[in-house]
Amino acid sequence: MNIKAKIIDEDGLKRTITRLTHEIIERNKGTENIVLVGMRTRGEFLAQRIHEKIKEIDGSDVDLGVLDITLYRDDFRMRLKQPEVSTTDITFDVSEKDIVLIDDVLYTGRTARAALDALMDLGRPNTIQFCVLVDRGHRELPIRADFVGKNIPTSINEEIKVKLKESDGEDAVYLIDISKEA
Protein backbone atom coordinates (compact mmCIF):
# COMPACT_ATOMS: atom_id res chain seq x y z
CA MET A 1 0.00 0.00 0.00
CA ASN A 2 1.48 3.27 -1.15
CA ILE A 3 0.35 5.99 1.27
CA LYS A 4 0.54 9.47 -0.25
CA ALA A 5 -0.83 11.48 2.66
CA LYS A 6 -2.71 11.25 5.93
CA ILE A 7 -5.63 13.55 5.34
CA ILE A 8 -7.46 13.32 8.62
CA ASP A 9 -6.00 12.17 11.94
CA GLU A 10 -7.70 11.12 15.15
CA ASP A 11 -8.29 14.64 16.50
CA GLY A 12 -9.34 15.83 13.08
CA LEU A 13 -11.92 13.06 12.83
CA LYS A 14 -13.33 13.98 16.21
CA ARG A 15 -13.72 17.61 15.16
CA THR A 16 -15.24 16.61 11.84
CA ILE A 17 -17.84 14.39 13.53
CA THR A 18 -18.69 17.22 15.93
CA ARG A 19 -19.12 19.68 13.06
CA LEU A 20 -21.22 17.25 10.98
CA THR A 21 -23.47 16.57 13.96
CA HIS A 22 -24.04 20.29 14.52
CA GLU A 23 -24.84 20.76 10.84
CA ILE A 24 -27.35 17.91 10.92
CA ILE A 25 -29.09 19.36 13.97
CA GLU A 26 -29.08 22.86 12.48
CA ARG A 27 -30.50 21.78 9.13
CA ASN A 28 -33.28 19.81 10.80
CA LYS A 29 -34.01 22.46 13.42
CA GLY A 30 -33.46 19.99 16.22
CA THR A 31 -33.46 16.22 16.41
CA GLU A 32 -37.12 15.46 16.86
CA ASN A 33 -37.84 13.79 13.54
CA ILE A 34 -34.34 12.52 12.73
CA VAL A 35 -33.34 8.88 12.36
CA LEU A 36 -29.78 7.81 11.55
CA VAL A 37 -28.98 5.02 9.11
CA GLY A 38 -25.39 3.88 8.69
CA MET A 39 -24.26 1.92 5.68
CA ARG A 40 -22.31 -1.24 6.35
CA THR A 41 -19.60 -1.39 7.44
CA ARG A 42 -17.82 1.87 8.19
CA GLY A 43 -20.90 4.05 7.78
CA GLU A 44 -22.38 2.03 10.63
CA PHE A 45 -19.58 3.08 12.99
CA LEU A 46 -19.72 6.71 11.88
CA ALA A 47 -23.47 6.66 12.51
CA GLN A 48 -22.85 5.34 16.03
CA ARG A 49 -20.45 8.20 16.70
CA ILE A 50 -22.85 10.83 15.40
CA HIS A 51 -25.54 9.19 17.51
CA GLU A 52 -23.35 9.56 20.61
CA LYS A 53 -22.58 13.17 19.67
CA ILE A 54 -26.26 14.04 19.31
CA LYS A 55 -26.85 12.61 22.76
CA GLU A 56 -24.04 14.79 24.11
CA ILE A 57 -25.24 18.00 22.44
CA ASP A 58 -28.97 17.61 22.60
CA GLY A 59 -29.61 14.89 25.15
CA SER A 60 -31.86 12.98 22.77
CA ASP A 61 -31.59 9.32 21.84
CA VAL A 62 -32.50 9.21 18.15
CA ASP A 63 -33.21 5.92 16.35
CA LEU A 64 -30.19 4.29 14.77
CA GLY A 65 -30.22 1.60 12.09
CA VAL A 66 -27.86 -0.24 9.79
CA LEU A 67 -28.39 -0.73 6.08
CA ASP A 68 -26.90 -3.47 3.93
CA ILE A 69 -27.23 -2.68 0.23
CA THR A 70 -25.80 -5.86 -1.27
CA LEU A 71 -29.15 -6.97 -2.67
CA TYR A 72 -29.56 -3.63 -4.47
CA ARG A 73 -26.18 -3.47 -6.20
CA ASP A 74 -26.07 -2.86 -9.94
CA ASP A 75 -22.84 -4.75 -10.60
CA PHE A 76 -23.84 -8.38 -9.92
CA ARG A 77 -23.38 -9.40 -13.53
CA MET A 78 -19.99 -7.79 -13.87
CA ARG A 79 -18.24 -8.84 -10.72
CA LEU A 80 -15.99 -11.83 -10.50
CA LYS A 81 -16.50 -12.26 -6.82
CA GLN A 82 -19.92 -12.81 -5.32
CA PRO A 83 -20.56 -10.22 -2.64
CA GLU A 84 -21.39 -11.53 0.79
CA VAL A 85 -24.80 -10.39 1.96
CA SER A 86 -25.32 -9.19 5.45
CA THR A 87 -28.44 -8.09 7.31
CA THR A 88 -30.22 -4.78 7.33
CA ASP A 89 -31.07 -3.87 10.88
CA ILE A 90 -33.67 -1.12 10.95
CA THR A 91 -36.24 -1.91 13.59
CA PHE A 92 -38.12 1.38 13.51
CA ASP A 93 -40.62 2.71 10.97
CA VAL A 94 -38.97 5.15 8.56
CA SER A 95 -42.23 6.56 7.20
CA GLU A 96 -42.56 10.34 7.67
CA LYS A 97 -39.05 10.47 9.18
CA ASP A 98 -36.06 12.57 8.16
CA ILE A 99 -33.44 9.94 7.45
CA VAL A 100 -29.79 10.89 7.68
CA LEU A 101 -27.96 8.28 5.60
CA ILE A 102 -24.32 7.97 6.62
CA ASP A 103 -21.36 6.54 4.69
CA ASP A 104 -17.61 6.91 4.77
CA VAL A 105 -16.69 7.79 1.17
CA LEU A 106 -18.77 9.23 -1.67
CA TYR A 107 -17.25 8.29 -5.03
CA THR A 108 -19.28 7.17 -8.08
CA GLY A 109 -22.62 7.53 -6.28
CA ARG A 110 -23.67 3.98 -7.16
CA THR A 111 -23.70 2.79 -3.57
CA ALA A 112 -25.82 5.81 -2.61
CA ARG A 113 -28.22 4.99 -5.47
CA ALA A 114 -28.58 1.45 -4.14
CA ALA A 115 -29.11 2.77 -0.61
CA LEU A 116 -31.88 5.10 -1.78
CA ASP A 117 -33.69 2.17 -3.43
CA ALA A 118 -33.24 0.06 -0.31
CA LEU A 119 -34.62 2.79 1.96
CA MET A 120 -37.62 3.37 -0.29
CA ASP A 121 -38.52 -0.31 0.10
CA LEU A 122 -38.73 0.20 3.86
CA GLY A 123 -41.36 2.93 3.73
CA ARG A 124 -41.90 6.54 2.66
CA PRO A 125 -39.56 8.81 4.56
CA ASN A 126 -40.18 12.55 4.75
CA THR A 127 -36.66 13.32 3.52
CA ILE A 128 -33.41 11.46 3.01
CA GLN A 129 -30.26 13.45 3.68
CA PHE A 130 -26.83 12.13 2.84
CA CYS A 131 -23.85 12.56 5.13
CA VAL A 132 -20.34 11.42 4.14
CA LEU A 133 -16.97 11.71 5.79
CA VAL A 134 -15.11 12.17 2.50
CA ASP A 135 -16.30 13.26 -0.92
CA ARG A 136 -13.64 12.31 -3.45
CA GLY A 137 -15.42 13.32 -6.66
CA HIS A 138 -15.79 11.32 -9.93
CA ARG A 139 -19.55 10.94 -9.76
CA GLU A 140 -21.21 8.68 -12.32
CA LEU A 141 -24.76 9.49 -11.21
CA PRO A 142 -26.53 12.76 -10.31
CA ILE A 143 -26.03 12.39 -6.57
CA ARG A 144 -24.62 14.79 -4.01
CA ALA A 145 -24.13 14.79 -0.26
CA ASP A 146 -25.91 17.18 2.12
CA PHE A 147 -23.21 17.00 4.77
CA VAL A 148 -19.56 16.51 3.84
CA GLY A 149 -16.73 16.01 6.31
CA LYS A 150 -14.03 16.85 3.81
CA ASN A 151 -13.88 17.37 0.05
CA ILE A 152 -10.80 15.66 -1.32
CA PRO A 153 -10.28 16.02 -5.07
CA THR A 154 -8.61 12.81 -6.23
CA SER A 155 -7.36 11.27 -9.42
CA ILE A 156 -8.70 7.85 -10.46
CA ASN A 157 -5.29 6.40 -9.70
CA GLU A 158 -5.81 7.25 -6.07
CA GLU A 159 -7.95 5.69 -3.40
CA ILE A 160 -9.34 7.01 -0.13
CA LYS A 161 -8.90 4.64 2.80
CA VAL A 162 -10.96 5.41 5.87
CA LYS A 163 -9.82 3.63 8.99
CA LEU A 164 -11.92 3.50 12.13
CA LYS A 165 -11.05 2.11 15.54
CA GLU A 166 -14.04 -0.24 15.51
CA SER A 167 -12.90 -2.06 12.38
CA ASP A 168 -9.28 -1.10 11.74
CA GLY A 169 -7.77 -0.21 15.12
CA GLU A 170 -7.12 3.46 14.35
CA ASP A 171 -8.95 6.64 13.39
CA ALA A 172 -7.52 8.12 10.19
CA VAL A 173 -8.15 8.88 6.53
CA TYR A 174 -5.40 8.15 4.03
CA LEU A 175 -4.85 9.02 0.40
CA ILE A 176 -3.42 5.96 -1.34
CA ASP A 177 -1.66 5.73 -4.69
CA ILE A 178 -2.89 2.69 -6.64
CA SER A 179 -1.33 3.49 -10.02
CA LYS A 180 0.99 0.84 -11.37
CA GLU A 181 4.49 1.61 -10.24
CA ALA A 182 6.68 2.99 -13.04
Next chain:
Amino acid sequence: MPLSSRHLLGLQGVPREDIQLILDTATTFREVLERPIKKVPTLQGKTIVNLFYESSTRTRISFELAQKRLSADTINFSKSGSSTSKGETFKDTVKNIEAMKVDMIIVRHESAGVPQFLTRISNANIINAGDGRHEHPTQALLDMYSIRERLGKIEGLKVCIVGNIAHSRVALSNIHGLKSMGAEVSLCGPKTMIPKGIESTGVKVIHNIDEAIANNDVLNVLRIQLERKAGSTIPSLREYHNYFGITSERLEKFNRDIVILHPGPINRGVEISSEVADGPYQIILDQVTNGVAVRMAVLYLLGTKN
Protein backbone atom coordinates in the same frame (compact mmCIF):
# COMPACT_ATOMS: atom_id res chain seq x y z
CA MET B 1 -17.19 -17.06 -0.61
CA PRO B 2 -19.45 -18.55 -3.29
CA LEU B 3 -20.99 -22.04 -3.34
CA SER B 4 -18.80 -24.80 -4.71
CA SER B 5 -21.37 -25.99 -7.27
CA ARG B 6 -23.59 -24.16 -9.76
CA HIS B 7 -26.46 -26.58 -9.17
CA LEU B 8 -28.27 -27.86 -6.11
CA LEU B 9 -29.11 -31.48 -6.85
CA GLY B 10 -28.98 -32.93 -3.35
CA LEU B 11 -27.18 -32.59 -0.06
CA GLN B 12 -25.11 -35.74 -0.39
CA GLY B 13 -21.50 -34.68 -0.63
CA VAL B 14 -22.25 -30.96 -0.22
CA PRO B 15 -19.52 -29.46 1.98
CA ARG B 16 -20.43 -28.08 5.37
CA GLU B 17 -19.27 -24.57 4.38
CA ASP B 18 -21.82 -24.48 1.58
CA ILE B 19 -24.69 -25.44 3.88
CA GLN B 20 -23.49 -22.90 6.41
CA LEU B 21 -23.36 -20.20 3.71
CA ILE B 22 -26.91 -20.96 2.56
CA LEU B 23 -28.27 -20.87 6.12
CA ASP B 24 -26.43 -17.63 6.93
CA THR B 25 -27.59 -15.99 3.71
CA ALA B 26 -31.15 -17.08 4.47
CA THR B 27 -31.04 -14.97 7.66
CA THR B 28 -30.70 -11.88 5.46
CA PHE B 29 -33.72 -12.84 3.41
CA ARG B 30 -35.72 -13.66 6.53
CA GLU B 31 -35.38 -9.96 7.37
CA VAL B 32 -36.59 -8.97 3.88
CA LEU B 33 -39.75 -11.04 4.50
CA GLU B 34 -40.59 -8.90 7.52
CA ARG B 35 -40.52 -5.63 5.55
CA PRO B 36 -43.58 -3.76 4.32
CA ILE B 37 -42.24 -4.17 0.76
CA LYS B 38 -41.06 -7.77 0.62
CA LYS B 39 -39.09 -7.47 -2.56
CA VAL B 40 -35.49 -6.78 -3.57
CA PRO B 41 -34.21 -6.24 -7.13
CA THR B 42 -31.35 -8.74 -6.93
CA LEU B 43 -32.33 -11.20 -9.69
CA GLN B 44 -33.80 -8.64 -12.07
CA GLY B 45 -33.57 -9.89 -15.64
CA LYS B 46 -33.12 -13.55 -14.68
CA THR B 47 -35.65 -16.03 -16.02
CA ILE B 48 -36.54 -19.05 -13.96
CA VAL B 49 -38.69 -22.01 -14.98
CA ASN B 50 -40.51 -24.11 -12.44
CA LEU B 51 -40.74 -27.52 -14.03
CA PHE B 52 -43.14 -29.52 -11.89
CA TYR B 53 -43.94 -33.02 -13.11
CA GLU B 54 -45.45 -33.95 -9.77
CA SER B 55 -48.08 -32.20 -7.67
CA SER B 56 -46.91 -29.78 -5.01
CA THR B 57 -48.44 -27.00 -2.96
CA ARG B 58 -45.84 -25.73 -0.52
CA THR B 59 -42.70 -26.21 -2.52
CA ARG B 60 -44.03 -24.68 -5.70
CA ILE B 61 -45.64 -21.69 -4.04
CA SER B 62 -42.57 -21.22 -1.89
CA PHE B 63 -40.18 -21.29 -4.87
CA GLU B 64 -42.40 -18.99 -6.86
CA LEU B 65 -42.67 -16.48 -4.03
CA ALA B 66 -38.92 -16.62 -3.47
CA GLN B 67 -38.36 -15.89 -7.16
CA LYS B 68 -40.84 -13.03 -7.23
CA ARG B 69 -39.35 -11.50 -4.11
CA LEU B 70 -35.97 -11.47 -5.81
CA SER B 71 -37.55 -9.80 -8.87
CA ALA B 72 -36.86 -12.70 -11.25
CA ASP B 73 -39.21 -13.51 -14.12
CA THR B 74 -40.87 -16.86 -13.60
CA ILE B 75 -42.64 -19.40 -15.75
CA ASN B 76 -44.58 -22.32 -14.35
CA PHE B 77 -44.81 -25.62 -16.09
CA SER B 78 -46.92 -28.49 -14.90
CA LYS B 79 -47.35 -31.85 -16.50
CA SER B 80 -51.08 -31.64 -16.98
CA GLY B 81 -52.09 -29.26 -19.74
CA SER B 82 -48.67 -29.43 -21.40
CA SER B 83 -47.45 -31.13 -24.55
CA THR B 84 -46.34 -34.06 -22.43
CA SER B 85 -49.82 -35.44 -23.02
CA LYS B 86 -49.17 -35.17 -26.77
CA GLY B 87 -46.18 -37.47 -26.37
CA GLU B 88 -43.31 -34.96 -26.27
CA THR B 89 -40.31 -36.44 -24.47
CA PHE B 90 -38.88 -34.86 -21.35
CA LYS B 91 -35.66 -34.03 -23.14
CA ASP B 92 -37.43 -32.29 -26.00
CA THR B 93 -39.57 -30.29 -23.59
CA VAL B 94 -36.49 -29.10 -21.72
CA LYS B 95 -34.58 -28.30 -24.93
CA ASN B 96 -37.51 -26.21 -26.13
CA ILE B 97 -37.86 -24.35 -22.87
CA GLU B 98 -34.16 -23.67 -22.82
CA ALA B 99 -34.28 -22.32 -26.37
CA MET B 100 -36.40 -19.52 -24.88
CA LYS B 101 -33.30 -18.43 -22.92
CA VAL B 102 -33.85 -19.37 -19.31
CA ASP B 103 -31.24 -19.00 -16.59
CA MET B 104 -32.46 -21.43 -13.98
CA ILE B 105 -34.64 -24.51 -13.83
CA ILE B 106 -36.37 -25.74 -10.69
CA VAL B 107 -37.41 -29.33 -11.23
CA ARG B 108 -39.64 -31.82 -9.47
CA HIS B 109 -40.09 -35.24 -10.97
CA GLU B 110 -41.29 -38.66 -9.91
CA SER B 111 -38.05 -40.28 -11.12
CA ALA B 112 -34.84 -40.05 -9.15
CA GLY B 113 -31.91 -38.59 -11.07
CA VAL B 114 -33.88 -36.28 -13.35
CA PRO B 115 -32.15 -33.11 -12.02
CA GLN B 116 -28.77 -34.77 -12.63
CA PHE B 117 -29.84 -35.60 -16.17
CA LEU B 118 -30.93 -31.99 -16.71
CA THR B 119 -27.43 -30.70 -15.94
CA ARG B 120 -26.20 -32.70 -18.92
CA ILE B 121 -28.71 -31.40 -21.45
CA SER B 122 -29.06 -27.80 -20.24
CA ASN B 123 -26.77 -24.88 -19.42
CA ALA B 124 -29.11 -23.43 -16.82
CA ASN B 125 -28.55 -23.68 -13.07
CA ILE B 126 -30.57 -26.66 -11.86
CA ILE B 127 -32.27 -26.86 -8.47
CA ASN B 128 -33.84 -30.11 -7.36
CA ALA B 129 -37.28 -29.59 -5.83
CA GLY B 130 -37.72 -33.32 -5.18
CA ASP B 131 -36.85 -36.27 -7.39
CA GLY B 132 -38.57 -39.59 -6.74
CA ARG B 133 -37.37 -41.16 -3.50
CA HIS B 134 -33.95 -39.58 -3.86
CA GLU B 135 -33.51 -36.06 -2.47
CA HIS B 136 -35.35 -32.84 -1.67
CA PRO B 137 -32.49 -30.57 -0.65
CA THR B 138 -34.30 -27.27 -0.07
CA GLN B 139 -36.70 -29.00 2.33
CA ALA B 140 -33.79 -30.33 4.38
CA LEU B 141 -32.13 -26.89 4.31
CA LEU B 142 -35.25 -25.20 5.63
CA ASP B 143 -35.60 -27.91 8.27
CA MET B 144 -32.05 -27.21 9.40
CA TYR B 145 -32.62 -23.46 9.29
CA SER B 146 -35.73 -23.85 11.46
CA ILE B 147 -33.90 -26.08 13.93
CA ARG B 148 -31.06 -23.58 14.16
CA GLU B 149 -33.50 -20.71 14.58
CA ARG B 150 -35.21 -22.47 17.48
CA LEU B 151 -32.24 -24.08 19.23
CA GLY B 152 -29.38 -21.82 18.16
CA LYS B 153 -27.24 -24.57 16.67
CA ILE B 154 -27.23 -27.87 14.79
CA GLU B 155 -23.92 -29.36 15.78
CA GLY B 156 -24.23 -31.89 18.58
CA LEU B 157 -28.03 -32.05 18.50
CA LYS B 158 -29.82 -35.36 18.46
CA VAL B 159 -32.33 -35.49 15.66
CA CYS B 160 -34.67 -38.39 14.95
CA ILE B 161 -36.51 -38.74 11.66
CA VAL B 162 -39.77 -40.58 12.27
CA GLY B 163 -41.95 -42.46 9.84
CA ASN B 164 -41.87 -43.61 6.29
CA ILE B 165 -38.16 -43.36 5.58
CA ALA B 166 -38.18 -45.74 2.60
CA HIS B 167 -40.52 -43.58 0.55
CA SER B 168 -39.03 -40.30 1.64
CA ARG B 169 -36.67 -37.98 -0.21
CA VAL B 170 -36.98 -35.53 2.67
CA ALA B 171 -35.42 -38.13 4.97
CA LEU B 172 -32.43 -38.76 2.74
CA SER B 173 -31.64 -35.07 2.27
CA ASN B 174 -32.03 -34.51 6.00
CA ILE B 175 -29.69 -37.37 6.83
CA HIS B 176 -26.94 -36.03 4.54
CA GLY B 177 -27.39 -32.40 5.59
CA LEU B 178 -27.65 -33.00 9.32
CA LYS B 179 -24.71 -35.40 9.34
CA SER B 180 -22.53 -32.91 7.53
CA MET B 181 -23.54 -30.19 10.03
CA GLY B 182 -22.49 -32.40 12.93
CA ALA B 183 -25.83 -33.59 14.28
CA GLU B 184 -26.45 -37.10 15.56
CA VAL B 185 -29.15 -38.62 13.36
CA SER B 186 -31.40 -41.58 14.07
CA LEU B 187 -34.41 -43.05 12.30
CA CYS B 188 -37.56 -44.44 13.85
CA GLY B 189 -40.34 -46.36 12.17
CA PRO B 190 -41.73 -49.82 11.48
CA LYS B 191 -39.24 -52.21 9.90
CA THR B 192 -41.15 -52.24 6.63
CA MET B 193 -40.62 -48.51 6.25
CA ILE B 194 -36.88 -48.41 6.91
CA PRO B 195 -34.76 -49.23 3.85
CA LYS B 196 -32.21 -52.02 4.24
CA GLY B 197 -28.62 -50.86 4.61
CA ILE B 198 -29.52 -47.28 5.57
CA GLU B 199 -27.14 -47.64 8.55
CA SER B 200 -24.31 -47.24 6.05
CA THR B 201 -25.07 -43.49 5.98
CA GLY B 202 -24.06 -43.38 9.64
CA VAL B 203 -27.48 -43.28 11.28
CA LYS B 204 -28.95 -45.35 14.10
CA VAL B 205 -32.23 -47.18 13.57
CA ILE B 206 -34.76 -47.71 16.35
CA HIS B 207 -38.28 -49.05 16.30
CA ASN B 208 -39.71 -47.67 19.51
CA ILE B 209 -41.22 -44.18 19.42
CA ASP B 210 -41.00 -43.70 23.20
CA GLU B 211 -37.28 -44.28 22.99
CA ALA B 212 -37.06 -41.70 20.21
CA ILE B 213 -38.93 -39.08 22.25
CA ALA B 214 -36.87 -39.78 25.35
CA ASN B 215 -33.48 -39.46 23.67
CA ASN B 216 -33.75 -36.67 21.09
CA ASP B 217 -33.78 -32.87 20.90
CA VAL B 218 -35.65 -32.79 17.63
CA LEU B 219 -38.21 -35.06 15.94
CA ASN B 220 -38.72 -34.61 12.22
CA VAL B 221 -42.04 -36.37 11.67
CA LEU B 222 -42.59 -37.48 8.10
CA ARG B 223 -45.84 -37.93 6.32
CA ILE B 224 -47.24 -41.38 5.63
CA GLN B 225 -47.33 -41.15 1.87
CA LEU B 226 -50.61 -42.66 0.88
CA GLU B 227 -50.01 -41.76 -2.79
CA ARG B 228 -46.86 -43.89 -2.86
CA LYS B 229 -48.69 -46.93 -1.52
CA ALA B 230 -47.27 -46.64 1.96
CA GLY B 231 -50.47 -48.26 3.07
CA SER B 232 -49.22 -51.64 1.90
CA THR B 233 -46.28 -51.57 4.32
CA ILE B 234 -48.43 -51.19 7.44
CA PRO B 235 -51.53 -53.14 8.52
CA SER B 236 -53.64 -49.98 8.95
CA LEU B 237 -53.26 -46.24 9.50
CA ARG B 238 -54.83 -46.67 12.90
CA GLU B 239 -52.29 -49.24 13.93
CA TYR B 240 -49.50 -46.97 12.70
CA HIS B 241 -50.93 -44.16 14.79
CA ASN B 242 -51.11 -46.40 17.86
CA TYR B 243 -47.48 -47.45 17.58
CA PHE B 244 -45.72 -44.46 16.01
CA GLY B 245 -48.09 -41.49 16.10
CA ILE B 246 -46.86 -38.44 18.01
CA THR B 247 -49.48 -37.59 20.62
CA SER B 248 -49.61 -35.24 23.60
CA GLU B 249 -49.84 -38.21 25.97
CA ARG B 250 -46.56 -39.58 24.63
CA LEU B 251 -44.81 -36.20 24.82
CA GLU B 252 -46.11 -35.46 28.30
CA LYS B 253 -44.92 -38.79 29.59
CA PHE B 254 -41.34 -37.55 29.23
CA ASN B 255 -42.07 -33.94 30.08
CA ARG B 256 -39.08 -32.50 28.27
CA ASP B 257 -38.43 -29.81 25.70
CA ILE B 258 -38.48 -31.22 22.25
CA VAL B 259 -38.87 -29.57 18.86
CA ILE B 260 -41.22 -31.16 16.35
CA LEU B 261 -40.93 -30.61 12.62
CA HIS B 262 -43.19 -31.83 9.85
CA PRO B 263 -42.60 -31.15 6.15
CA GLY B 264 -46.33 -31.17 5.35
CA PRO B 265 -48.88 -31.94 4.19
CA ILE B 266 -50.00 -33.35 7.54
CA ASN B 267 -52.15 -36.45 7.87
CA ARG B 268 -53.79 -35.44 11.12
CA GLY B 269 -54.43 -38.40 13.37
CA VAL B 270 -51.96 -40.63 11.51
CA GLU B 271 -48.31 -39.65 12.04
CA ILE B 272 -49.16 -36.80 14.37
CA SER B 273 -52.23 -35.94 16.42
CA SER B 274 -54.06 -32.68 15.77
CA GLU B 275 -53.26 -31.54 19.28
CA VAL B 276 -49.52 -31.86 18.72
CA ALA B 277 -49.70 -30.44 15.20
CA ASP B 278 -51.14 -27.23 16.67
CA GLY B 279 -49.32 -27.41 19.99
CA PRO B 280 -46.36 -25.64 21.60
CA TYR B 281 -43.61 -28.04 20.53
CA GLN B 282 -44.13 -27.85 16.80
CA ILE B 283 -42.60 -25.28 14.45
CA ILE B 284 -44.44 -26.44 11.35
CA LEU B 285 -45.56 -23.02 10.13
CA ASP B 286 -42.16 -21.48 10.93
CA GLN B 287 -40.75 -24.07 8.56
CA VAL B 288 -43.03 -22.79 5.83
CA THR B 289 -42.04 -19.15 6.37
CA ASN B 290 -38.37 -20.05 6.57
CA GLY B 291 -38.74 -22.09 3.39
CA VAL B 292 -39.19 -18.92 1.35
CA ALA B 293 -36.09 -17.33 2.90
CA VAL B 294 -33.97 -20.44 2.39
CA ARG B 295 -35.06 -20.75 -1.24
CA MET B 296 -34.30 -17.06 -1.79
CA ALA B 297 -30.83 -17.73 -0.43
CA VAL B 298 -30.27 -20.68 -2.78
CA LEU B 299 -31.59 -18.74 -5.78
CA TYR B 300 -29.42 -15.76 -4.89
CA LEU B 301 -26.26 -17.78 -4.36
CA LEU B 302 -26.67 -19.75 -7.58
CA GLY B 303 -28.13 -16.92 -9.66
CA THR B 304 -25.38 -14.39 -8.98
CA LYS B 305 -22.49 -16.85 -9.15
CA ASN B 306 -20.27 -16.34 -12.16
